[in-house]
Amino acid sequence: MADIKKLITAVLGEDVVFNKDFDKHVLSLKGGMFEDFISWIKNCKTGNILGSVPPKREFKDLYVFFRKIGNSKRAVLIKRQNSDFVELILSEHLAYDKKRKELGFKKSSYYKS
């Protein structure tokens, strides 16, 4: 587990904070999904993924990336504009939707709209 976090902080920087259940969720990612997740993180860092500026005023200085992994896993990566990555969340639907709502994004699931 420590190795995975080390690998991620090597890409995103030491300031990044992981969600409480991160370990549980990252360990449950099957082979291809895990590689897909890591590759997405690297692409966010290099600017190959399109991010969003949260429309809520209180988060206007953030830049956010979202990712769906398989049917049940969801990821949110947050950085400060012109600065470092600050938070990485890997979770199931509910926690993901909660975070999206907090940032001012619409809930993700089709049937939960």
Place this chain on the structure above:
Amino acid sequence: MNKILLKRIICEKDLFVPSIFTVKQFEAIKKYLSKINMSNSEKKSLYTSIAKKVKALEFLYDEKKDFFIRGNVISSRIDEAKRIISSFKNEKVFVGGSFLFSDTYNDIDVFIIRNKGYKEEFKDNLHIIYLTEKKLSDAIFQSVAKVSVSNFNNSRSVTLKKPFLYELMSLYHESYIQIKEHDKKREAVRDLVFFHEYFVNKNVISPEQLKKIVFELEIFEIDKYFIDVCNCLFSKKYLYVEVLNYLKSLSNAINSESNVSHLVHYKTVYEGLIHG
């Protein structure tokens, strides 16, 4: 006359007009159900030609009373849908989604009505959605119900909460990203089209139409959809204040982040929205 059947006919105008009822007959049924005064010719039509047709429909309705089939369902999928519904004993269940109308589908959406709470789960190839009677009135579920097989009448009057501007903006951003990145599901685009149909065109779009539109849309079209919905739901003054504020954040991000062509595009659209 069977009012339940008449109400179902009213909910499915496209299915019955002009194939079974004329526009005038349809309007007469609407007036009859709403207890609005009818002209003599409308009354005559109601108790002669309309009554005869309804009687014939009633006969068919009784024939398959265990299941309600709505919309253009692929006939070879009906038996499978009925089998799935029957596997849930003593529940109000309906099957909906692309399984019923599309050659290709990922999973089969099964909706189960329960007293409390909302939950989604996956079992084999079934995507099971538990929802309450109240939730069934949500526009999104009434849209799904337009093409469905069920063991109860799942047609309800529709409710849809007006979204906040910030939700609409984020939806627009994600729609743009999904089109640019060739997302296979395009969920945000689907939501944006749904809002546009509901708030601008005053129509609950069927999932079949929705799927067709969503995968044909291009960027300039979602720009227009977004602008139309904003102008329909918010005052010019409110849009000006809120969007102007957001433009500042966008400009900061454009200057500080890499690969920001999408942000530049939003900025142009937002400027057009408040100045144009």
